Amino acid sequence: MRFKVGDKVKFLNENGGGIVSKIISSKMVNVTIEDGFDVPVLSKDLIKPDSNEKAAELFNEDFNVELPESSIEKISEEREPELDDRISRLRNFPSGDVSEKGVYLAFAPHDESFLIAGYLDIFLINHTGYDILFSLFLEDENGKFSGIDYDFIPAESKILLETIERDELNKWLKGVVQVLFHKDESNKVLMPASSKFKIKGAKLSHEGAYRSSSFLNTKAYFVSITEMAYHPGISSDKKTMKYDENVKEEKAKEVKKKSLIEKHQTAFGEAEVDLHIAELIDNIAGLSSRDMLNIQKEYFIKCLESAIAEKFKKVTFIHGVGNGVLKNEIINILRDYEGLKDQSASLAKFGVGAIDVIIN
Numbered sequence: 500m501r502f503k504v505g506d507k508v509k510f511l512n513e514n515g516g517g518i519v520s521k522i523i524s525s526k527m528v529n530v531t532i533e534d535g536f537d538v539p540v541l542s543k544d545l546i547k548p549d550s551n552e553k554a555a556e557l558f559n560e561d562f563n564v565e566l567p568e569s570s571i572e573k574i575s576e577e578r579e580p581e582l583d584d585r586i587s588r589l590r591n592f593p594s595g596d597v598s599e600k601g602v603y604l605a606f607a608p609h610d611e612s613f614l615i616a617g618y619l620d621i622f623l624i625n626h627t628g629y630d631i632l633f634s635l636f637l638e639d640e641n642g643k644f645s646g647i648d649y650d651f652i653p654a655e656s657k658i659l660l661e662t663i664e665r666d667e668l669n670k671w672l673k674g675v676v677q678v679l680f681h682k683d684e685s686n687k688v689l690m691p692a693s694s695k696f697k698i699k700g701a702k703l704s705h706e707g708a709y710r711s712s713s714f715l716n717t718k719a720y721f722v723s724i725t726e727m728a729y730h731p732g733i734s735s736d737k738k739t740m741k742y743d744e745n746v747k748e749e750k751a752k753e754v755k756k757k758s759l760i761e762k763h764q765t766a767f768g769e770a771e772v773d774l775h776i777a778e779l780i781d782n783i784a785g786l787s788s789r790d791m792l793n794i795q796k797e798y799f800i801k802c803l804e805s806a807i808a809e810k811f812k813k814v815t816f817i818h819g820v821g822n823g824v825l826k827n828e829i830i831n832i833l834r835d836y837e838g839l840k841d842q843s844a845s846l847a848k849f850g851v852g853a854i855d856v857i858i859n
Contacts, residue, residue, distance in 0.1 A: 501542075502528050508545040516545075522584040527618070527662040539609060539618070539662075585659035586652065589626060595713035596756060600627050600727035602678055604696060604751070606671075606703060607719035609662060614706045614718065621660045621671060625652040626714050627727055629680040629689065635660065637674040644675065654682075657715070672698045676724050676751070687732035692725040696751030710756070722751050729767065760805035760814065768812040772802045775819055796828055803836070807858055815844045817853045829854060 502508065502519045508530060509516035520537055521529035529537045530545070597603075602625055609618035625631050634649040652658050663671065674696055680689040702708045702720065709718040763770040776783060776791045779798055783791060799816060806814045818825045833839050833856065844853035 502545070502547070506547055508547055510540070511544045511546055523659070523662055541664075586650075586656060587659075588653075589624065589655045589657055589714040590716055592711070592713050592716060595711045595715075597710050597712035597721055598714075599723075601730075602627065602631065602633075602676070602692065602724040604676065604722040604724055605657075605715065605719040606722075607715065607717050608709070611717045614709050615704050616665070618662050618664060619668065619703075620662050622657045622715070622719070623652065623660055623676070623724075624657045624714065625654060627680070628654050629682045629685075630654055631681070632679040634677045635674065636676075637670060639670070647674075655714075668700055668703065672700050678725065689730055689732045692730065694724045694751045696722050696724070698722060724751050758805050758809050760802055760809055760811060763802065763814075764811075768810070769814070770802075770806060770811060771815045771817065772799070773817040774799060774825065775817065792825060792828065795825055796832070799829055800832060803832075803856065806856075807836075811858055813858065814856045815849070815853050816856060817844075817849060819852045820850070826854065 502522065504519055504522065506519040507516070508519060515532060517530040517532040517538070519528050520531040523529060523539060526542055527539055528542060528545070530540050531537050602623070605622040605624055607620045607622060608614050608616075609620050623633060623635070631652050632649070633652065635647045636644040637647050638644050648660055650658060661671075676692075676694050676696065678692040678694075680691070698720075708720050710721060711718050712721065760770050760772075763772045765771050774795045776795060779794055786794075795818075802814065802816075816829060818829060830841060833841055838859040840857040840859070842855045842857065843851070844855045
């Protein structure tokens with residue numbers, strides 16, 4: 500049943516009722532009850548007195564509910580209420596773990612106090628400087644795709660696709676998201692994205708899977724549809740474009756916590772690690788030269804092994820000039836690894852105080 504702000508409603512499965520104060524999604528609304536609280540309720544659990552005679556007979560209670568002006572959303576006559584209500588701007592939260600520019604599918608608990616219980620809000624997040632058009636398809640167990648949603652999302656905004664109960668999660672675990680990017684002026688035109696996602700439902704039952712972000716004010720399980728740092732585009736120096744060569748299906752991936760080497764990443768497959776002791780610890784009081792050297796060596800080894808695990812191609816380690824002890828230690832450590840090559844880093848950029856480690 501479709502509701503609008505201001506509708507008088509009764510709870511179907513319990514006593515009481517109130518007035519619709521907000522359209523959350525096509526399946527959920529906020530209802531303001533007599534004590535002034537807003538309660539999220541599934542539309543299927545509500546009835547309106549004017550929907551049919553039986554409903555009118557059941558609606559035999561008077562509710563003295565007054566909606567404050569701030570709770571009644573002013574809906575544009577040009578668009579559907581659900582469309583306006585479900586699109587909102589992203590906010591800035593500098594302490595978030597997930598921050599990279601891109602398009603994300605996010606599963607956020609409706610109440611953050613219950614990460615693995617209660618309703619889930621499913622968002623498509625446009626954390627880019629481009630407006631996007633998207634199309635969402637879900638895949639059932641027989642491999643059949645159903646078109647679920649399509650819409651426009653402004654830059655740095657999100658759209659609420661659906662609010663679901665946990666037992667509805669299975670149908671949202673596989674699908675495809677397609678995206679077109681638009682910007683009035685840009686140095687390049689981004690290629691369309693077609694990303695297939697597949698989620699292990701069990702992961703959403705663990706609190707550790709829900710991450711904070713720099714753009715969403717609640718923890719969520721994030722699936723990266725496409726990342727701007729690696730998304731292909733056509734720049735002005737390319738004269739021709741072959742659709743089949745440039746538009747490729749991507750595989751969506753779970754957004755995981757950054758590895759150690761990714762914190763130092765400067766380009767795709769490359770990183771710079773400053774091993775000066777002041778960059779590694781805040782206070783050196785009481786440490787001997789040997790203690791500080793051990794700290795530098797341990798951090799070098801951790802970064803090197805992280806780079807190997809993440810399949811980086813080159814890491815520049817800045818050891819400084821000094822007396823050459825740290826540089827010699829680094830070279831000795833590298834002899835214990837196969838498939839590595841070391842060379843002097845760029846003199847113009849680092850002088851003689853850095854070494855490149857090439858990982859084959």
